[in-house]
Amino acid sequence: xxxxxxxxxxxxxxxxxxxxxxxxxxxxxxxxxxxxxxxxxxxxxxxxxxxxxxxxxxxxxxxxxxxxxxxxxxxxxxxxxxxxxxxxxxxxxxxxxxxxxxxxxxxxxxxxxxxxxxxxxxxx
Amino acid sequence: xxxxxxxxxxxxxxxxxxxxxxxxxxxxxxxxxxxxxxxxxxxxxxxxxxxxxxxxxxxxxxxxxxxxxxxxxxxxxxxxxxxxxxxxxxxxxxxxxxxxxxxxxxx
Numbered sequence: 545x546x547x548x549x550x551x552x553x554x555x556x557x558x559x560x561x562x563x564x565x566x567x568x569x570x571x572x573x574x575x576x577x578x579x580x581x582x583x584x585x586x587x588x589x590x591x592x593x594x595x596x597x598x599x600x601x602x603x604x605x606x607x608x609x610x611x612x613x614x615x616x617x618x619x620x621x622x623x624x625x626x627x628x629x630x631x632x633x634x635x636x637x638x639x640x641x642x643x644x645x646x647x648x649x650x651x652x653x654x655x656x657x658x659x660x661x662x663x664x665x666x667x668x
Numbered sequence: 669x670x671x672x673x674x675x676x677x678x679x680x681x682x683x684x685x686x687x688x689x690x691x692x693x694x695x696x697x698x699x700x701x702x703x704x705x706x707x708x709x710x711x712x713x714x715x716x717x718x719x720x721x722x723x724x725x726x727x728x729x730x731x732x733x734x735x736x737x738x739x740x741x742x743x744x745x746x747x748x749x750x751x752x753x754x755x756x757x758x759x760x761x762x763x764x765x766x767x768x769x770x771x772x773x774x775x
Contacts, residue, residue: 579764581712589704589712589755591764605763639711652718653759654702658711 546570546657548640553662560630560666566623566640566659574618577601577643579655580625582636582664590636593625594643608634630666637661670694670758674767680775685746689770691739691756700760703732703741706769707752715754716741746772 552564566578580592593604593614602614613626623640641655671694681687691701699719704712714723716732719739729744743750751774756767 588768589706589757589766591766594764603762641712644717650698650700650718652700652721653764654714654717654757655704655712656714656717656723658713660711 546642548642548657548659550638550640550659550662553638553664555665555667556630557668558631558666561626561628562630562664564625564627564638564640564662564664566625568621568623568640568642571642573616573621574598577645578616578623579641579643580614580623581639581641581655581658582634583639583661584633584636587636592638595623627664630664632666635664635666637663669763670697670761670765672756672758672765672767674754674756674770676770677768678771678773680773681746682775683746683748687743687746687772689741689754689772691734691741691767693737693739693758693760696736697758697760699735700758701732701734701739702757702759703730704755704757705750705752706755712755 547569549567556562577596579594595602595614611629615624639661640659642657644656646652673692675690701719703716706712715726720732731742753769753771755769
C-alpha cells in the first residue's frame with residue numbers, strides 16, 4: 545500500500561527554522577513528482593512547492609519563495625521541506641502528496657495520495 | 669494566478685439527496701480540474717481528476733463535468749459518509765490553486 549508519513553512539525557518562534565520530512569513507501573518513489581500543500585487552521589488548501597522525480601524541476605508559491613527549500617533523497621524514499629525565516633502566517637498543517645502527471649497530452653496533473661499531515665505552529 | 673471560486677460555500681442536505689457543487693475558474697482551464705473531499709481532521713482524498721474521470725475506488729455516485737471555466741461535482745444520492753468539505757483545484761497553469769471549499773453538512 546502507498547504510504548506517506550510526514551514528520552518534523554512543531555512549535556517554532558517567528559524567524560526560526562524547521563525541516564519537515566515525508567517518508568514514502570509502497571511505490572517507486574523515484575518515479576514521481578511530489579508536492580507540499582498546506583492548510584492553515586480552519587482554512588483552505590494552499591500549494592507550497594513541487595519537485596520532479598529527478599529534482600530537475602522545482603517550483604514554489606510566491607508566499608514561500610526564498611524562505612523554503614524543497615528537496616528529496618530518492619535513495620531514502622524521502623521528501624523534505626526546509627523552512628527558514630518562518631512567519632506567523634506559515635502556521636498550518638503541511639501535507640506531502642504524490643503527483644500523477646499524464647504520460648501523453650493532455651498531461652493532467654493531480655495528487656492521488658496524501659500523507660496525514662504535520663502541524664507547524666509559528667508563535668512567540 | 670488563476671482564481672478558483674466555489675458555490676455554495678456551505679450546503680445543508682439529507683441522506684439520499686442529489687447535490688451539485690459548482691466551481692469556476694477565472695480563465696479557461698480546459699479540463700485541468702480536480703475535485704478532492706476532505707473529512708474533518710483528515711487529509712484530502714482525490715475524487716475526480718481531469719474534470720470528469722472518477723478516481724479508482726471512488727463510488728460511482730460521484731461525478732464531475734464541465735470544461736473551460738465552469739465545472740460541477742454531483743453526488744447522486746448522498747450517503748452519511750459524504751458529509752465533508754469539497755475542494756476543486758486547477759492544474760492548468762502554475763501555481764496550482766484551490767477553490768475555497770464547500771462544506772456539506774447534514775440538514
